[in-house]
Amino acid sequence: MAAIRTEALTKHYRVGFWRPRPYVALEGLTLSVSEGEVFGCLGPNGAGKTTTLKLLMQLIYPTSGSAEILGQPVGDVRMKRRIGYLPENPYFYDYLTAEELLQYFAGLFGYAPAERRRRAAALLDQVGIGAERRMQLRTFSKGMLQRVGIAQALINDPEVVFFDEPMSGLDPLGRREIRQVILQLRERGCTVFFSSHVLSDAEALCSRVAILASGRLAGVGRLTDLVAFQARGWELVVGGLDDAALAHAKMTQLVVRDTPLGDRRYALEVPLSVSPERAIAELTGRGASLVSINPLRETLEDYFVRQVAAAPHERGLGTGT
Ligand SMILES: Nc1ncnc2c1ncn2[C@@H]1O[C@H](COP(=O)(O)OP(=O)(O)OP(=O)(O)O)[C@@H](O)[C@H]1O
Ligand SMILES: [Mg+2]
Numbered sequence: 001m002a003a004i005r006t007e008a009l010t011k012h013y014r015v016g017f018w019r020p021r022p023y024v025a026l027e028g029l030t031l032s033v034s035e036g037e038v039f040g041c042l043g044p045n046g047a048g049k050t051t052t053l054k055l056l057m058q059l060i061y062p063t064s065g066s067a068e069i070l071g072q073p074v075g076d077v078r079m080k081r082r083i084g085y086l087p088e089n090p091y092f093y094d095y096l097t098a099e100e101l102l103q104y105f106a107g108l109f110g111y112a113p114a115e116r117r118r119r120a121a122a123l124l125d126q127v128g129i130g131a132e133r134r135m136q137l138r139t140f141s142k143g144m145l146q147r148v149g150i151a152q153a154l155i156n157d158p159e160v161v162f163f164d165e166p167m168s169g170l171d172p173l174g175r176r177e178i179r180q181v182i183l184q185l186r187e188r189g190c191t192v193f194f195s196s197h198v199l200s201d202a203e204a205l206c207s208r209v210a211i212l213a214s215g216r217l218a219g220v221g222r223l224t225d226l227v228a229f230q231a232r233g234w235e236l237v238v239g240g241l242d243d244a245a246l247a248h249a250k251m252t253q254l255v256v257r258d259t260p261l262g263d264r265r266y267a268l269e270v271p272l273s274v275s276p277e278r279a280i281a282e283l284t285g286r287g288a289s290l291v292s293i294n295p296l297r298e299t300l301e302d303y304f305v306r307q308v309a310a311a312p313h314e315r316g317l318g319t320g321t
Pocket of ligand 1: 015024043045047048051088
């Protein structure tokens, strides 16, 4: 069974005071996320990620289309006990301590006092703020509040969790810790749906991703299968490459671009038509030594820039509306 399904999910806002016009926040999103999947929803600012999550949480209502979580319509109250949600900018009552806040949320789910304390303590440890559990939230940094938000989303051992930008506001160490939390959720069989505009977060975690651009689904699948992110060649960094060997490699089209890094080191671009094994063999055969090799692929940032350039501000419903 799919953990999450959306069917032509659409949200239009009316913008403008005198002549309100429809504005497309999300258009015809059809998606299915399997149970146990870690699914990334990627896209630049304004792409429709938060809109999608809010529609799934029923914080806003669709213009048309529908959505289901765990086989139930998104309005189902019993289903809501089985899910967790981290909003984009979590805001909590400032004068509570982290521990009090989490115990309060545990109380909303009906856990007994001892169980509330146990859950709060375990989750605060898990998100790395166990030592600060008795501090008031008003003294917390953005990254610390983000962690409280993640702990809050997990208080009921949810089967499906929705995280809107779980890594935002976190330093590199914090990102790694939250990645670890998501991987633990995956091991437990929990379905995770999160939004991000950072490709590397998705690469490290997701089985599949959806890419949104200007409210529309621009691609869905495994990152490695999405055409836009297929390797377009290889970057080889080599040392000890002399001028004659470089000239030969360029002449034979083994290398289509070279960037000198000094001291006879070069970053070389090998086209997809040449196998990396052959390139390495030929270059090392002419005295060079291999330092590193990496696939060259379009970054998510490049991809967004292209998408935005291709469809600039295409957010209305066509002319005459
Ligand atoms: N209440 C609203 N009224 C009018 N337009 C809105 C409203 N809420 C959102 N939008 C518009 O819908 C579009 C999608 O917004 P959304 O918040 O879903 O983007 P996002 O992908 O989450 O972006 P970000 O990466 O910045 O969080 C944006 O262009 C936004 O301006
Ligand atoms: Mg958002």
